[in-house]
Amino acid sequence: MGIKTDKIWMDGRLVDWEDAKVHVLTHALHYGSGVFEGIRAYETAGGPAVFRLKEHVDRLFASAKLLYMEVPYTHEEISEAIKETIRANNLKSCYIRPVVYRGLGEMGVNPAKCPVNVFVAVWPWGAYLGEEALAKGIRAKVTSWARNYISSFPAKGKVNGAYVNSILAKMDALQSGYDEAIFLDTDGYVAEGSGENIFWAKDGVIYTTPLPTVLKGITRASIMELARGLGYEVVEARAARDELYLADEVWFCGTAAEITPVREIDGHTIGAGRRGPIVEALQKRFFAVVHGEVPEYEKWLARV
Numbered sequence: 497m498g499i500k501t502d503k504i505w506m507d508g509r510l511v512d513w514e515d516a517k518v519h520v521l522t523h524a525l526h527y528g529s530g531v532f533e534g535i536r537a538y539e540t541a542g543g544p545a546v547f548r549l550k551e552h553v554d555r556l557f558a559s560a561k562l563l564y565m566e567v568p569y570t571h572e573e574i575s576e577a578i579k580e581t582i583r584a585n586n587l588k589s590c591y592i593r594p595v596v597y598r599g600l601g602e603m604g605v606n607p608a609k610c611p612v613n614v615f616v617a618v619w620p621w622g623a624y625l626g627e628e629a630l631a632k633g634i635r636a637k638v639t640s641w642a643r644n645y646i647s648s649f650p651a652k653g654k655v656n657g658a659y660v661n662s663i664l665a666k667m668d669a670l671q672s673g674y675d676e677a678i679f680l681d682t683d684g685y686v687a688e689g690s691g692e693n694i695f696w697a698k699d700g701v702i703y704t705t706p707l708p709t710v711l712k713g714i715t716r717a718s719i720m721e722l723a724r725g726l727g728y729e730v731v732e733a734r735a736a737r738d739e740l741y742l743a744d745e746v747w748f749c750g751t752a753a754e755i756t757p758v759r760e761i762d763g764h765t766i767g768a769g770r771r772g773p774i775v776e777a778l779q780k781r782f783f784a785v786v787h788g789e790v791p792e793y794e795k796w797l798a799r800v
């Protein structure tokens with residue numbers, strides 16, 4: 497099992513992986529009342545380094561606030577717990593999953609009597625959509641499920657329960673023979689993937705969808721900054737699906753997916769049908785940064 501490691505941090509201490517258990521009456525298990533993060537640590541010449549740790553921990557606290565949960569630790573304590581868990585598992589690189597959730601107290605939708613619990617798990621996680629996907633691109637489908645309506649879930653929170661929407665879209669795409677889903681929002685505009693933000697390029701300009709309906713992705717923000725640094729114009733634009741069909745390049749990005757080109761959407765070949773030059777340049781820059789090879793972006797790395 498790829499997710500089996502030695503230790504998981506639970507409510508202030510490291511416990512053996514086998515013992516990291518919760519009661520079946522845990523509130524979050526019934527109602528999805530939790531928030532989470534997905535973070536990566538990469539191997540660098542100076543040992544493992546967590547990519548944009550501060551931004552991820554800040555977003556975890558913002559997500560918790562949106563669910564009226566008070567995290568019983570400081571930002572520094574959570575950051576330290578993350579580093580401690582990586583060290584305890586002796587990993588050179590890994591994916592990191594902190595979860596803040598409503599635990600065991602009372603049943604019923606009202607979570608007020610349930611404690612706020614926290615855990616941090618880490619595991620080695622290779623390319624989210626497959627190693628080949630990074631080089632060759634994937635096939636995506638515009639799913640018939642609309643992205644969570646902004647008045648149904650706070651899009652700026654990474655809320656556990658909201659991911660049922662993503663699960664349905666992902667399964668729809670897979671069952672239709674595609675690799676990943678593209679959500680439209682409830683107005684029919686392109687939103688994001690089941691677990692990624694989306695970008696496209698046309699005539700040398702880079703576009704991504706504006707924030708209100710999508711997760712404020714940390715990879716998204718990083719790509720926007722790196723792309724501008726490489727001299728590209730980056731525009732946030734609402735788009736209908738046909739804009740993607742006619743784009744020169746399309747790609748997904750996220751902590752898990754990193755930068756994954758999309759070579760086909762709904763039977764339409766995108767550009768030349770393979771990884772395009774802009775996404776390749778961005779991948780090159782991104783992977784150099786996360787591996788600590790770009791001194792200017794050392795500021796984005798937290799040594800473990």
Ligand code: PPE
Nearest residue numbers: 534690691692693711713714715750751752
């Ligand atoms: N949109 C969604 C819906 C999303 O879940 C993610 C991350 C992003 C955009 C990109 O955000 P960021 O990681 O900050 O660049 N999805 C996480 C979970 C994936 C999973 O399958 O689990 C992730 O990439 O860690």
